[in-house]
Amino acid sequence: MYVRWLIPIGAGAAGVAQIAHATQYLTVEQAQRAAFPDATAFDSVRANVDPAAVGAAAGWSPRIWQARKGDKTLGWFFADAVIGKSELINYSLALDGQGAVIALEVLEYREAHGGEVRLAPWRKQFVGKTSHDPVALNQDIKNISGATLSCRHLTEGVQRLLKLREHALITQPVS
Amino acid sequence: MRRFRIHTVALAVALAPSAHADEAALKAELDALRAQVAELQAQMKQLRAAPTNVPPAAQPEAVANVAAASAAAPAPAAASATTLWGYGEMNYNHPTARAADAQADLRRAVIGFSHAFDEATHVYGELEWEHAVASADDAGETEVEQLYVEHALAPQYGVRAGLMLVPLGLLNEHHEPTQYYGVERNFVETAIIPSTWREGGVAMYGSTDSGLGWNAGIGTGPDLGKWDPAAGEGRASPLGSIHQELQLARARDPALFAALNWAGIPGLGVGGGVFAGKIGQGADFAGKDARLLLGEVHARWQTGPFDLSALYARGTISDTQALNLTFLGQPTPVPKAFWGGFAQGAWRALDWNESSLAPFVRYEQFNTGAAYAAQTLGPGTSALPTEKVWTAGINYYLNPSVVFKFDYQDFNRDDAALGYGDRFNLGIGYQF
Numbered sequence: 001m002y003v004r005w006l007i008p009i010g011a012g013a014a015g016v017a018q019i020a021h022a023t024q025y026l027t028v029e030q031a032q033r034a035a036f037p038d039a040t041a042f043d044s045v046r047a048n049v050d051p052a053a054v055g056a057a058a059g060w061s062p063r064i065w066q067a068r069k070g071d072k073t074l075g076w077f078f079a080d081a082v083i084g085k086s087e088l089i090n091y092s093l094a095l096d097g098q099g100a101v102i103a104l105e106v107l108e109y110r111e112a113h114g115g116e117v118r119l120a121p122w123r124k125q126f127v128g129k130t131s132h133d134p135v136a137l138n139q140d141i142k143n144i145s146g147a148t149l150s151c152r153h154l155t156e157g158v159q160r161l162l163k164l165r166e167h168a169l170i171t172q173p174v175s
Numbered sequence: 176m177r178r179f180r181i182h183t184v185a186l187a188v189a190l191a192p193s194a195h196a197d198e199a200a201l202k203a204e205l206d207a208l209r210a211q212v213a214e215l216q217a218q219m220k221q222l223r224a225a226p227t228n229v230p231p232a233a234q235p236e237a238v239a240n241v242a243a244a245s246a247a248a249p250a251p252a253a254a255s256a257t258t259l260w261g262y263g264e265m266n267y268n269h270p271t272a273r274a275a276d277a278q279a280d281l282r283r284a285v286i287g288f289s290h291a292f293d294e295a296t297h298v299y300g301e302l303e304w305e306h307a308v309a310s311a312d313d314a315g316e317t318e319v320e321q322l323y324v325e326h327a328l329a330p331q332y333g334v335r336a337g338l339m340l341v342p343l344g345l346l347n348e349h350h351e352p353t354q355y356y357g358v359e360r361n362f363v364e365t366a367i368i369p370s371t372w373r374e375g376g377v378a379m380y381g382s383t384d385s386g387l388g389w390n391a392g393i394g395t396g397p398d399l400g401k402w403d404p405a406a407g408e409g410r411a412s413p414l415g416s417i418h419q420e421l422q423l424a425r426a427r428d429p430a431l432f433a434a435l436n437w438a439g440i441p442g443l444g445v446g447g448g449v450f451a452g453k454i455g456q457g458a459d460f461a462g463k464d465a466r467l468l469l470g471e472v473h474a475r476w477q478t479g480p481f482d483l484s485a486l487y488a489r490g491t492i493s494d495t496q497a498l499n500l501t502f503l504g505q506p507t508p509v510p511k512a513f514w515g516g517f518a519q520g521a522w523r524a525l526d527w528n529e530s531s532l533a534p535f536v537r538y539e540q541f542n543t544g545a546a547y548a549a550q551t552l553g554p555g556t557s558a559l560p561t562e563k564v565w566t567a568g569i570n571y572y573l574n575p576s577v578v579f580k581f582d583y584q585d586f587n588r589d590d591a592a593l594g595y596g597d598r599f600n601l602g603i604g605y606q607f
Contacts (some may be wrong), residue, residue, distance in 0.1 A: 025330060086258035086289045087297075110294060112325055112333060112380055119386050122441045138477060138523065142442030145475045146349055152575060 035094030047168035071082040114150030131166040229466025281307040334383025342434035352604025363515035367417035386439030396430030404505035427457030447472040464500035491506040496548035511542035529574035
């Protein structure tokens, strides 16, 4: 009688197997426009900073853009990656001209475990944080039970980018 | 692809006039076209590498302390397709009333791996050694704790097949020593939910944007034919004594399992799960019609320095009356019902650099023989008394991946055969 259970499960699995399986949730461009809808330009810039100064591994080089509206700097946009449990999580962070978080987006996520970091309520915890906040798991950022490693590594990634902005980009005059 | 198209166009353009030109003119023309193609390719390369601008585009300006990049910075390096991880724990238990039973044990050493065949398809495995030495003369075990292939059908759901952890409770799927308080795993999730509990089968999993995660599947189940009425193992953990761990598992009767977890509010996790199936496995014996139903609900709330959790699990096994009749006079009949629950509070009292100190207290009640099927002859088996255990101690995290543990456990009822009795415990655990 249990064989009857197998038939619909098998048929269902075969059916959904035909659906494409993109793991990308947002492109960099989509995330940029969502964070800075008024921007007229995103200028790619490179920060002169020693990775060790912000607690990053050697060779760490997040992509950075300066969001502008005409001559006015609206803020900064970063695209970086961290390891979740065993796979890369690509994410983006948008900061306003004062260095406060506008949005954290998960761009690509590759493993089933820990995928809860994609949830909007969890990511919203970062909004408004600056380099003067702890931005530490279980302190000002709440954990998701069962997704601890992804939560911790993503939180550490945001902390690094906030420090990077503080160390390397803060002298940029904001008009 | 685009490059291929340019070559094709160039070739077509080059060939068309060639029929009417002499060889030298043709060669010159080809050279000119080659140069044009090379120039186009270089331009395309520049275009691809250029910063993404929202029109109207403006050129990047050199700014103080920030170098305008001539090309986009390199993308983050890709992770290797194969990754390794691991965890381990070493424990020391010291019963206060039976010091001679004090024991130190390399409880487990685990190597885990994953390999990405492509973006959507992975294999995950965990290889485990328990009690340091495994051989014909030793008590240790070597086991494959998990081994399954996972395929994401869409970003929000996928399918797994192989030897998988049963998605019940707080601990079973997250059993690394850094993930729980206390040297030993809680009793409810060892005696009632037999962590680390795994079965072979197929499951589908997924999550919604509202934070609801689900996992449902079909697979092997326990084998009641393995029940040993002469041993105490069935009293320590009814399901732990008859689970099969995909070791030549008798698989006549598939079991079904399903779990729901909600993580829509950061810090809060609530969920539950069920596991159900026949466990006679088609064998011709008195327990052939027995059915297992195990359900659990759990909640965990992590807020600021506090970490609060609670879990309740209850299991039933039907049609055990005839089987227990054959076990008459033996110490361990099959229970009709077993249950357990705990509440736990932890407080991260100190936090410095990467280290933290978290005292905790846990209270649990559990009963592995809460009821037995009535017998037609004699008084039948009376229920076991409920065990109640207080555990208080400290998890000292040297960093989030290395933990030193100390705790004291107070049992309301001693049972030397099952290792129940007041004791203190020391432990070291790590995870990478």
